[in-house]
Amino acid sequence: MDQEHTYDVVVVGAGPTGENLADRAHAAGLSVAVVESELVGGECSYWACMPSKALLRPHTALAEARRLPGAREAVGATLDAAAVLARRDDFAAHWKDDGQAEWVRGAGLDLVRGHGRLDGPRRVAVDTPDGSRVLLTARHAVAVCTGTRAALPDLPGLAAAGVWTSREATSAKEVPGRLAVVGGGVVAVEMATAWRALGSEVTLLVRGDGLLPRMEPFAGELVAEGLTATGVKISNRVSVSAVDRPAPAAPVTLTLDVGGELVADEVLFATGRAPRTDDLGLETVGLAPGDWLTVDDSCRVTGVDGDWLYAAGDVNHRALLTHQGKYQARIAGAVIGAVAQGEPLDPAPWGPHRATADVEAVPQVVFTDPEAASVGPTAKEAEEAGRRVHVVDYDLAQVAGSALYGDDYRGRARMVVDANSERLVGVTFVGPGVGELLHSATVAVAAQTPISRLWHAVPSYPTISEVWLRLLEAYRDR
Ligand SMILES: Cc1cc2nc3c(=O)[nH]c(=O)nc-3n(C[C@H](O)[C@H](O)[C@H](O)COP(=O)(O)OP(=O)(O)OC[C@H]3O[C@@H](n4cnc5c(N)ncnc54)[C@H](O)[C@@H]3O)c2cc1C
Numbered sequence: 001m002d003q004e005h006t007y008d009v010v011v012v013g014a015g016p017t018g019e020n021l022a023d024r025a026h027a028a029g030l031s032v033a034v035v036e037s038e039l040v041g042g043e044c045s046y047w048a049c050m051p052s053k054a055l056l057r058p059h060t061a062l063a064e065a066r067r068l069p070g071a072r073e074a075v076g077a078t079l080d081a082a083a084v085l086a087r088r089d090d091f092a093a094h095w096k097d098d099g100q101a102e103w104v105r106g107a108g109l110d111l112v113r114g115h116g117r118l119d120g121p122r123r124v125a126v127d128t129p130d131g132s133r134v135l136l137t138a139r140h141a142v143a144v145c146t147g148t149r150a151a152l153p154d155l156p157g158l159a160a161a162g163v164w165t166s167r168e169a170t171s172a173k174e175v176p177g178r179l180a181v182v183g184g185g186v187v188a189v190e191m192a193t194a195w196r197a198l199g200s201e202v203t204l205l206v207r208g209d210g211l212l213p214r215m216e217p218f219a220g221e222l223v224a225e226g227l228t229a230t231g232v233k234i235s236n237r238v239s240v241s242a243v244d245r246p247a248p249a250a251p252v253t254l255t256l257d258v259g260g261e262l263v264a265d266e267v268l269f270a271t272g273r274a275p276r277t278d279d280l281g282l283e284t285v286g287l288a289p290g291d292w293l294t295v296d297d298s299c300r301v302t303g304v305d306g307d308w309l310y311a312a313g314d315v316n317h318r319a320l321l322t323h324q325g326k327y328q329a330r331i332a333g334a335v336i337g338a339v340a341q342g343e344p345l346d347p348a349p350w351g352p353h354r355a356t357a358d359v360e361a362v363p364q365v366v367f368t369d370p371e372a373a374s375v376g377p378t379a380k381e382a383e384e385a386g387r388r389v390h391v392v393d394y395d396l397a398q399v400a401g402s403a404l405y406g407d408d409y410r411g412r413a414r415m416v417v418d419a420n421s422e423r424l425v426g427v428t429f430v431g432p433g434v435g436e437l438l439h440s441a442t443v444a445v446a447a448q449t450p451i452s453r454l455w456h457a458v459p460s461y462p463t464i465s466e467v468w469l470r471l472l473e474a475y476r477d478r
C-alpha cells in the first residue's frame, strides 16, 4: 500500500545542491524530505568533481616538482597508477554514501530513497527500491535538484559500443592503452590530462577550432600546449561520424568526418550534459519532459502557477558547477523560508533572495597543467552583452613569484574592465598554481571593485599574486 507523508518542503535529488537547499530550508524552521534515487552526494561526489580532482592532483604535484631542480632529481618521471587510482577510490568513498546519508539524517532531514516524480502541484511520488510507493505532499515548496547526465551524440554504432562517459572516465579501474577523447570542453581536457598521466596514449578529437571555447582564447591555447608537451595528440576541426566495437572487449573504431579512422581501446565522449528531467513527471505540472528548468533569480521555475516549484543546480542550466549550485541552494532555501514565514523578499541584486553571482561572477578552475581559472565574462562575452570594456593582459612568467614557483613558467593573465564604471568585470589566469589565486579575482568582481581601490590591495612579494599589480600598471599605462 502507498505511504503518504506531508512535509513543508520536498527536495528531489541529494547532490550538493539538494543537500544544501534542504539544509537551508530546515535552518529556516521547515520540515524537509530529501529524495535520492542513487547515491547521496550526487554526481559531484562519486563521478565528477571529487574523483576527477583526485585523479589530477598527483599529476600536477609531480609536474610541479619536475620543474624545480633539486626536487626533480628526488621524484620519479611517472606516476604510480595503482596508488593514484586507490586514492581516487578513497575520495569517491568507494561509491558508498553511508557518510553522506548520515550527514542528512544528522542535519534533521528525512531521506527517502527512490526515484521521485512530480505528481501534480506540490506532490512527489517516489518509487522505492523495495517496490513500494511513497507519496510526499509539500505544504510550501518542491525543489528539483536532479542535476544532469552526460549528453551523447546520436551516432551510428555508439549505443552498442559501450563508450565511456564522465562516469567511466572518473571511476575506471584499469588504465586503457589507447584512449580517444571526443570534445574540447572541461571534462575532455581534464580527463585527457589525467589518463595521459596514468599512462594512456591519448588522442583528443575536437570539433571546433580549439580547447575550452568558453574561456579567453589563450586559455585553450596554453592548455593545448601543456597537453601536447605530455604527449596528447590533439586534432581540431574533426568530428566522429560513426563508432564500431565488434565485441565488448575489442578495440573501438571511430570513423572521422575528415576521412580515415581512429582505433582506440576506449573512447570517452565528453560532449556536454543533458538535464535529468525526462522521467520526472514534469508533464503533470504543465512542463515538457527532458527540458532544462528555466527559473527566475529566486530559483522559482517559470511557467508554473502557484510559486511552489523551485529548481537549483545543474538542472536549471544557469551555471553547471558545484559551487554555483550550492550558492543557488542557499538563495532558494532562504526564499522558501521567507515565503513560508510570510516575510517579505528582498528583490535587490546581490541580496539574500536573488541569485546574482551565478550570472555575473561565476568562477571556474580547470585543473589541467597549466591550470586555467576565470571569473566573470570574457572580453568577447562582455562586448557581446553591450558593455564597452578595456582589456589588459600580462605575461605571468614575468612575475617574480611565478619564476620562483617553477622553471620555464608559462602563463598569462587578463583583466576585463568596464570602461564606463572603471570596475572589474572579468579576470582570467592561466598557469601553474593559479587555481588558488582565483578567489582574489572573484572577490574583486563580486564586490564590483573600482580599479582605483584595487591599487590599495597590495599583493605580497614575491607571490604570483603580484600579477594584480602588473595588470593595474598595464591598465594605467594602456
Ligand atoms: C567529470 C566532471 C568533473 C566535474 N568537476 C567539477 C569541479 O571540479 N568543480 C565544479 O564546481 N563542478 C564540477 N563538475 C560539475 C558538477 O559535477 C556539477 O555542477 C554538480 O554535480 C551539480 O550538482 P547538482 O546537485 O545540481 O546535481 P548532481 O550532482 O547531478 O546531483 C543530482 C542528484 O539527483 C539525483 N536524482 C536525479 N533524478 C532523480 C529523481 N528523479 N529522483 C531522485 N533523485 C534523483 C541523482 O541521483 C543525483 O544524486 C564536474 C562535472 C563532471 C561531469
Ligand SMILES: NC(=O)c1ccc[n+]([C@@H]2O[C@H](COP(=O)([O-])OP(=O)(O)OC[C@H]3O[C@@H](n4cnc5c(N)ncnc54)[C@H](O)[C@@H]3O)[C@@H](O)[C@H]2O)c1
Residues within 6 Å of the ligand: 153, 182, 183, 184, 185, 186, 187, 188, 190, 206, 207, 208, 213, 239, 240, 270, 271, 272, 273, 320, 321, 364, 365, 366, 367
Ligand atoms: N573543473 C571544473 O570546474 C569542471 C570540470 C568538469 C566539468 N565541469 C562542468 O561540467 C559541465 C560539463 O562539461 P563538459 O566538458 O562535458 O561540457 P562542455 O559543454 O564544457 O563541453 C562539451 C564540448 O563538447 C563539444 N561537443 C558537443 N557535441 C559534440 C559532438 N557531437 N562531437 C564533438 N564535440 C562535441 C562541444 O563543442 C564542447 O566543446 C561543464 O559545464 C563544466 O563547467 C566543470
